[in-house]
Amino acid sequence: MEHTDQILEGTIIKGYSGFYYVSCEGVLYECSLRGKNRQKKVKFLPGDRVRFRIAEGTAGGAIEEVLPRRNELLRPPVANLDQLVILVAVYDPLPDLRLIDRLTVFAQWNQIRPVICFNKCDLVSAEEQRRLQEIYRPAGFPVYLCSTVTGQGIDALRECLHGRFSVLAGNSGVGKSSMMNAISDQWQLATGEISDKLKRGRHTTRHVELFQLDADTLIADTPGFSSLQLPEDIKREELCRLFPEFLCRLGDCRFATCLHNSEPDCAIKEAVERGEIPQSRYENYLAFLEEVIQQERSY
Secondary structure, three states: OOOOEEEEEEEEEEEEOOEEEEEEOOEEEEEEEOHHHHHHOOOOOOOOEEEEEEEOOOOEEEEEEEOOOOOEEOOOOEEOOOEEEEEEEOOOOOOOHHHHHHHHHHHHHOOOEEEEEEEOHHHOOHHHHHHHHHHHOOOOOOEEEOOOOOOOOHHHHHHHHOOOEEEEEOOOOOOHHHHHHHHOOOOOOOOOHHHHHHHOOOOOOOOOEOEEEEOOEEEEEEOOOOOOOOOOOOOOOOHHHHOHHHHHHHHHOOOOOOOOOOOOOOHHHHHHHOOOOOHHHHHHHHHHHHHHHHHHHHO
């Protein structure tokens, strides 16, 4: 009986040694590249939606084309992210609020939803947890208060991940491996195993592998965000729009070109003085503004 080819759509989970592993409706297919894609040196990334051709009754195939991307990151090299989950310990180590804000700016600039997850909440009081949560309430970012020890917040975080492609970003020591184990017992990763496994692929597509919670849910762990530079193409006048709590006040400044730094009658500075915008968020905005201005001068 003659086999007929079938065209399917799926998501690249990983790629190495010239093969790409494509997930489609819960099945993983080992795919090679069509000759035209090899000749054109088309770049395929984990997270890419692709069309691929398989022969009936086989679990292998050939990638025909990559579908248009919603977004793309260079490090880690992934595409079509839905959200960046910023994992931070509330204690040991203490939270780095500037890194959190840097990552929220980076995510929004790349049209990725920022999500903040405070881990190790069993080590601090409920009052301290609320204080941290309140910093991000005016910005409207989703904030999860979690503990892999007590199970606090894990179900809610798992629900946040469901049906989305997320990258988990955080410094060493914040409990990323423990969090991955808490989200799903199918992985059972030793501490540091995720980062060690993916470290080889930090600058290349070939060994980046996504963790699949179910057919619709992907998670990538990544090193390298702690030294993240702000995107080079952000302009000084655009930065304030990446602080959502500023947006409703931008038309209230005396000057239309206000950078909310040293100008008089600035609605943002007045909101900070009234406690409507957290001091740490404003101070980090000023630090990033200086960084953006320096980047503009260097180009």
